[in-house]
Amino acid sequence: MLIMGEVQTGLLRNLGELGEPKCREVLGLVSGEEPRTSMRPLPYAISPEQFTGVDCRLPGVSGARIRGTGTVAQHAVIVGGRVLQASAYATVVAGAADHRLPWSHYLARPGDIEVHGRPRWADMAEGFMAAEMPMDALNLSAIGGRLMAAVQESPHLDGKTPFKSTRTHLRWVLWRGEAGAPPLLLTLGKGSLRTLRLTGEPATDVTAFCEDLALHDWLLTTIQAIIQRALIGTAAPSQIAARLAPAIDHLMHLWMPGARVPDSYQHLWKELERRPGFSRQWASSVTRIRDQIAVNTLSLLSAAVMTESGHEPDGDISPHRGASQDDP
DSSP: OEEEEEEEEEEOSOSSOOOHHHHHHHTOOSTTOOOEEEOSSSOEEEOOOEEEEEEEEEOOSSOOOEEEEEEEEEEEEEETTTEEEEEEEEEEEEOSSSSOOOHHHHHTSTTEEEEESSOOHHHHHHHHHSSSOOTTBOOHHHHHHHHHHHHHTOTTSOSOOSSOOOOEEEEEEEEOOSTTOOSEEEEEOSTTEEEEEEESSOOTTHHHHHHHHHHHHHHHHHHHHHHHHTTTTTSOHHHHHHHHHHIIIIIGGGOOTTTTSOGGGHHHHHHHHHTTOHHHHHHHHHHHHHHHHHHHHHHHHHHHHHHHTTOOOOSOOSOOTTSOTTOO
């Protein structure tokens, strides 16, 4: 048995931060079922679980044609009224038969995919982590992408965003693995893809950990992109401060790793804090932003003092970027 899933994370297409009532409206995707919300430690809303039937080839690195039938679970999450996640996952189990059974059998086991024939757990786990999979293989990215699009197209959103950002994809798998395997292995792939291999006893509450990791990876990726676009060292302090403002207004207060992770998975966050050190990277980025805001504040104060003393500041009064202050 193994569990595989993918979490897509991106900026909610709404200019302002959504409050709890609006989050309920946006995530009301299932008739007769209400989204769950909470306000501590951060505003959080999760849609009712939905299920998509699949009857397809399962991924594998060996090229063997492994087939499975069942359902994929998916839900959407809004964090802080600002960040949207779409999570799709399934538990892959040995089938009750080596051929497809009536759909009533699979519908009675929501979120499970049964393998036809002898399962090849390691082969499937490695195949799911591959950057490219066969066109006819299980595609959790497409299932999550449709859910993401359904939420973003909600009439309760204005379709605008306060700044540019990139959607990230965290593809993960949990299975018992081989003896001596590390508890987790996080890899940054090409573009926006990240892969996470987890070793342990499969349990569906692992999805909360994966969603929390995906959220904080996206926050770190996004704040670093904002810093790069600020052109620190070449632009004027006022321009830099304006470009860094979205990080202060919309992102910095959302950093709370492990806040919604079950106790049984807290040790994995401790491992990530040790290496690669998520919070160290975040703290470094936040410090850099605050330093640049301080430089801009000092520049404005100096300009005000010069104006009051009867001296008109000539453009940017800060040291010229990229030039030696000793130059004539």
